[in-house]
Amino acid sequence: MALLDVENLSISFGGLRAVDSFSVSIEKGQLYGLIGPNGAGKTTVFNLLTGVYAPDEGFIRLNGKDITRLKTIEINKEGIARTFQNIRLFKELSVLDNVKVGLHNRYKYSTIEGLLRLPHYFSVEKQMNERAMELLKVFDLDQQADYLASNLPYGKQRKLEIARALATDPILLLLDEPAAGMNPNETKELMETIRFVRDHFDMTILLIEHDMKLVSGICEELTVLNFGKILTQGKTSDVLNDPEVITAYLGE
Amino acid sequence: MKSLKNNKNLYNNLITIGIVVVGYILVTILSAAGVLSNLLQGLLVPLCAYIILAVSLNLTVGILGELSLGHAGFMCVGAFTSAFFSKCTQNTITFAPLRFLIALLIGAACAGVIGFLIGMPVLRLKGDYLAIVTLAFGEIIKNIVNVLFIGKDAKGFHFSMKDSLSLNLEEGGDVIINGAQGITGTPKDSNFTVGVILIILTLLIVLNLIHSRDGRAIMSIRDNLIAAESVGIHITKYKLMAFTISAALAGTAGVLYSHNLNSLMATPKNFGYNMSIMILVFVVLGGIGNIRGSVIAAVVLTLLPELLRGLNDYRMLIYSIVLIVMMLYNWAPNMIAFRKKLANRFSRKKEVA
Known part of the structure; x- marks a missing residue:
């Protein structure tokens, strides 16, 4: 059984379907990446997972337990901790x-x-x-x-x-663009830290990142979002070589 | 390093309480020497009440980070409920300290309950909106007290919101709260010493709260509500906790204040908007979140106008200059940098020595 099981998660703001049928399954101990162009709905997925927004449709299961529509603090008590894109x-x-x-x-x-x-x-x-x-x-x-x-x-x-998030003793750690604003050296150090956290704390990590070096360096599997929909999902090397992904990121 | 930090907190707290104790000893000596004018002596107990109010409001404004303009309302609740109790039991409980202690608990508890009830709906609002609504609640409390008539006779309590005649008291009955004329004949149970003890108690409560698990939770809400929620802090619970404790302490100040007056009335000056703003001025000028600053600002800004009475024409001029200087000292970026530099130089000197 997967540690985190998300099925058909959807939410609309007004007429915009920000996240459309998002599904993912993350095994314990995995380092999983969520990538996609700006505005693809990545942070919205995090906000859905942590109870900031309640989804219109879909399920979220953590360790087999249904945590859909729980409040943020309850979800934190169940074991999901996060960091923020703009440091908070x-x-x-x-x-x-x-x-x-x-x-x-x-x-x-x-x-x-x-x-x-x-x-x-x-x-x-x-x-x-x-x-x-x-x-x-x-x-x-x-x-x-x-x-x-x-x-x-x-x-x-x-x-x-990250230290503060780990203090809550989570089983799943969500990192929202941890390398944003870092120089290559800092990013490299961060990659080691993230790997260390996974091994040392026996943690499962889902991260959003734009830095492809970091993503290809540490993520084992990836999901690519585009316009709220899943573009492709799978092993990092396969995904990054997918022509569709290259198009979405780099344009025609 | 850990122990150093804890010691630093303890050290800072001790200094704050030390200042109060030294102030107390100084005033006692001065008044024994007969240097203090009658006017100043009469100001001592209200001054203690103002200090408690400033410290308690700082808990809401500085530590919780919410602007409340209704603090005088909670003081009003504490003042009237406790004075009511003391007047009723004046002849049954003759031991004054015990009577005052019970009155104190009643006043603080009632103000705390009112704070809790008002806080529940109001703390959902933020910033200016919260300020406006608390301001309104403060005025509502004051105005309700102004039309409240309660009397007591052989049959028990009578209650009216019209006038004292409609209480229909029997002969020998006694009007306790007489509308706008308030409560007269409250036993004078408080004095400067009691006031100072209450200040120290307030300081201990607030400072201990700040350096505890709950205090950290409250300050985390102030600094970043979304992040606080994400690490499992119960926002409503801690907001209400801070607001309720703050209201209860304001009630304590009210108890102190009312037991120093023979006739207690709810006027705009003592329990209205003016008072709330005055307390806020103490808090802002003493430094938001700076408890010691609140104490000092309350003392300086209360005594200054009285001490300057001799300079009649220039009194308010000097007062306003002091306000501006204090504001610059506490808030101007250059001044903050300068103070940091000064503090660094001091600590380096200490290390060298």
């Missing part, structure tokens, strides 16, 4: 606190315990700090734990977003 960090919080917000639902104490600083508060906060630092270390951010998130350089902000 908690800018006025420290790097460490950004990750600790991600840990919110995994480490708990009551409001009263927090207000009165009961012993449980200190022990849980300590565990949270340790776990958060562990995650930051993976992304080489532990030295900047005290920085405000907005003071990090761009590439590190992207990494922090």
